[in-house]
Amino acid sequence: MKFTSVFDIIGPVMIGPSSSHTAGAARIGRVARDLFGRQPKWAKIHLYGSFAETYKGHGTDVALIGGLLNYDTFDERIKTAFADAEKAGLDYEFIPETANMEHPNTARLVIGDDEGEMSVVGISIGGGKIEVSEVNGFKLRLTGGMPAILVVHDDRAGCIANVANCLAMHAVNIGHMEVSRIERGLTALMVIEVDQNIEDKVLQQISLIPHISKVSKINN
Amino acid sequence: MDVLFHNVRELVERAEQEGKLISEIMIEQEMLITGRTREEIIQQMDNNLTVMEEAIERGLNGVKSVTGLTGGDAVLLQNYIAQGNSLSGDLLLDAVSKAVATNEVNAAMGTICATPTAGSAGVVPGTLFAVKNKLNPTREQMIRYLFTSGAFGFVVANNASISGAAGGCQAEVGSAAGMAAAAIVEMAGGTPQQCSEAFAITLKNMLGLVCDPVAGLVEVPCVKRNAMGAANSLVAADMALAGVTSRIPCDEVIGAMYRIGQSMSPNLKETARGGLAATPTGKAISKAIFDNGNLESIKSLQK
Numbered sequence: 001m002k003f004t005s006v007f008d009i010i011g012p013v014m015i016g017p018s019s020s021h022t023a024g025a026a027r028i029g030r031v032a033r034d035l036f037g038r039q040p041k042w043a044k045i046h047l048y049g050s051f052a053e054t055y056k057g058h059g060t061d062v063a064l065i066g067g068l069l070n071y072d073t074f075d076e077r078i079k080t081a082f083a084d085a086e087k088a089g090l091d092y093e094f095i096p097e098t099a100n101m102e103h104p105n106t107a108r109l110v111i112g113d114d115e116g117e118m119s120v121v122g123i124s125i126g127g128g129k130i131e132v133s134e135v136n137g138f139k140l141r142l143t144g145g146m147p148a149i150l151v152v153h154d155d156r157a158g159c160i161a162n163v164a165n166c167l168a169m170h171a172v173n174i175g176h177m178e179v180s181r182i183e184r185g186l187t188a189l190m191v192i193e194v195d196q197n198i199e200d201k202v203l204q205q206i207s208l209i210p211h212i213s214k215v216s217k218i219n220n
Numbered sequence: 221m222d223v224l225f226h227n228v229r230e231l232v233e234r235a236e237q238e239g240k241l242i243s244e245i246m247i248e249q250e251m252l253i254t255g256r257t258r259e260e261i262i263q264q265m266d267n268n269l270t271v272m273e274e275a276i277e278r279g280l281n282g283v284k285s286v287t288g289l290t291g292g293d294a295v296l297l298q299n300y301i302a303q304g305n306s307l308s309g310d311l312l313l314d315a316v317s318k319a320v321a322t323n324e325v326n327a328a329m330g331t332i333c334a335t336p337t338a339g340s341a342g343v344v345p346g347t348l349f350a351v352k353n354k355l356n357p358t359r360e361q362m363i364r365y366l367f368t369s370g371a372f373g374f375v376v377a378n379n380a381s382i383s384g385a386a387g388g389c390q391a392e393v394g395s396a397a398g399m400a401a402a403a404i405v406e407m408a409g410g411t412p413q414q415c416s417e418a419f420a421i422t423l424k425n426m427l428g429l430v431c432d433p434v435a436g437l438v439e440v441p442c443v444k445r446n447a448m449g450a451a452n453s454l455v456a457a458d459m460a461l462a463g464v465t466s467r468i469p470c471d472e473v474i475g476a477m478y479r480i481g482q483s484m485s486p487n488l489k490e491t492a493r494g495g496l497a498a499t500p501t502g503k504a505i506s507k508a509i510f511d512n513g514n515l516e517s518i519k520s521l522q523k
Contacts, residue, residue, distance in 0.1 A: 001223065001378045006250050007264060009336045009373035009382070009399075010344075010366045013271045016326030017438035019338040020383055050385040053491040054436025056510060059329060079329055104385040104489065126383030126391075127336045 002125060004145060012128045014073040020105050021051065021058030024124030026078060029067020031132055031144050032109045032120040034218045040111035042091040043068055049104035051124075052096035061094055064107065068092075073128060106133075138180050138189040146175055146193045148218045149203070154211035155181045155188040162209045163190060170202050187213070224249040228375055228416050228470040235412035242402070242412050243364035246371035265363050271333045272322070272345035279321025283328045287509055290439040291328060294321035311350055312454050319346025319450040323443040335366075336373045336382040339438045340396035342446035344369050347400040347453055355407055368406045369399035372419050379471070380478035384431035385490040387481030389445055394426035394477065397449035397456075404457035418460035420470040422453050427473075428480055430488035432495025435506035441496055 003009065014023040033039060045064055047055050055061050059078070066081035069088060077084060085092060105124040110117065121134035132142040135150060142148055153159045160179060167174060173195045181188035197219040207215045224245055225231040235242050250261050280298060284291035297317035300306065306313050319342030326332045326341055335344040348365050351357075357365070373382065376395045381387035401418035410418070426449070434440040466473065487494030496502050 003374060003377040004253055006246055006261075006367060006370035006374060007268075009370045009377060010265065010268055011333055011335075013268060013331065013333050014338060016329050016332055016338050016341075019334040019336075019341075020385060022338065023334065049486075050490045053493065054433070057433070057436035057492070058438065074331060076331075104486070104491075105383070124383075126381060126386060127377065128334055128338075 008129050012073045015078050018058040019128040020124040020126055021060045022063045023073040023128035024130050025060045025063035026067040026073050027130045028107055028122030029064040031218055033068050033070055035120055035216045036111055036118050037216050041113040044093050044110040046095045046097050046108040048097050048101040048106040051105050051107055065092055140178055140191045142191055147197045149192045150216045151190040152214040153188055155185050156211050159211050163206055166206050232412045232416050242371050242406055242415055243367035246367040265366050268333045269363055275325045275332045276318045276321045276349055279325045283324050285327040285439055290443050291324045294324055311354055312451055315347045315350035315450040315454055316447045318349050319343050319446040320443055323446045327439045336395055337392050339442050340392040343396035343449040344400045346450045351404055357407055365403040365407055368403040372399045372402045376474055380474050381481055388484050388489050389429040389431040390426050390477055391481055393445045393449040394423050394429055397453040398423040401453035401456040405460050408461055410461050414460045416470045417465050418457045420466035420473045421459055422456040423473050425452055427477055430495050431490040432497045433492055434497050434502040435509050436492035
């Protein structure tokens with residue numbers, strides 16, 4: 001089931017005018033920021049389908065930037081997100097695309113700073129609900145409805161067990177888990193949905209495990 | 221995941237077998253799925269109700285969108301009702317004006333509660349705050365109205381769609397109107413089955429409705445679609461309460477809505493390439509907004 005809570009239907013409380021194009025866009029921006037782990041200095045935002053056709057009228061652009069600035073769907077500052085981005089030192093560019101994607105409301109955010117960059121594909125599935133369908137080229141399905149940890153690691157035996165052990169030591173229960181890799185023996189990605197928000201010290205411990213190259217989280 | 225209902229048939233059966241309201245089944249399912257307490261869940265819905273009430277108040281005082289395309293119609297309607305000559309009835313027009321008020325606030329980038337979406341956010345609160353004057357519900361009953369709406373919306377969202385980009389306006393205002401109709405029936409003392417009939421009758425009459433926003437804005441025709449969604453839901457609720465039933469079961473109507481959405485051209489699904497958006501005036505408005513950035517010229521177009 002894509003929609004699990006009554007508040008997916010009666011909600012969110014948000015700044016208008018569109019739940020999918022404004023609130024959903026803000027959430028996609030915010031999840032991308034969470035995954036990146038800090039505020040990016042630049043963002044190249046590719047828009048597909050209905051997003052590409054109508055983003056100006058729906059405030060999709062200001063909402064995406066607002067999300068990257070960590071604004072929630074009901075944050076009045078969404079309206080001034082462009083000016084706020086300039087003050088915060090965030091450069092941005094919108095690129096409407098003509099390619100057909102699986103879902104009509106899709107955005108690919110390529111964000112970065114001097115330390116690194118990240119690519120996140122988010123889709124807005126209606127009523128403000130979103131999914132993350134790709135991170136750095138890895139296909140996945142992340143609803144953002146539960147806290148989650150993303151672990152980039154070498155594709156080697158034992159990595160998954162080590163991460164699971166670390167979570168067990170902190171009494172963190174795993175609700176759902178997916179593992180994917182682009183090519184055998186190279187880099188792989190673990191997506192772990194958990195029952196509670198994760199403290200930074202847990203992430204730090206996971207990042208110290210051998211063959212783990214990057215750890216990020218989404219809190220709920 | 222364990223849920224108490226996957227479709228309207230299961231929802232109604234459970235409510236009738238356990239002698240409970242549909243709103244109660246929705247609250248129980250929310251507790252089951254999220255592990256939150258009843259108090260927390262009720263409190264969140266209470267907050268959403270407050271947001272709805274404030275949006276209506278703001279709209280009834282008169283707002284204008286950034287483009288100037290929408291705003292002020294809620295005020296016109298309230299003034300007209302006050303003159304006492306309305307033909308379709310004061311309660312119905314009150315619901316229409318409050319639905320319009322909410323969507324005018326939404327178009328002005330004000331704060332609203334999506335029900336189920338922002339573009340269709342007027343129907344459920346608009347009908348609620350109009351029916352309130354006739355049925356004098358308690359605050360708890362008003363909160364239940366939102367859970368009943370949510371239960372039907374939950375089924376539509378999971379079995380069909382509530383996104384205009386995926387299913388057209390029938391998925392947004394059509395769903396919202398059906399949700400409102402079911403909630404009106406419960407508040408008026410109807411049975412869970414009558415709620416289901418009201419939903420089915422409403423949605424049947426909004427099947428095929430396309431999403432064709434002029435200039436891609438949630439303004440024209442969205443605000444007036446909410447107005448007629450509210451009217452549709454009130455009439456359907458009255459029909460169901462009178463004992464009228466839908467020959468096509470509610471879940472099959474939802475299935476039909478889904479398939480119609482699948483076969484709808486992308487031009488008619490929130491891309492602003494077809495329908496009213498593609499009329500000469502629709503295109504002129506779009507050009508005035510985006511090519512010239514000249515909002516004054518839009519105002520002159522309306523005269």
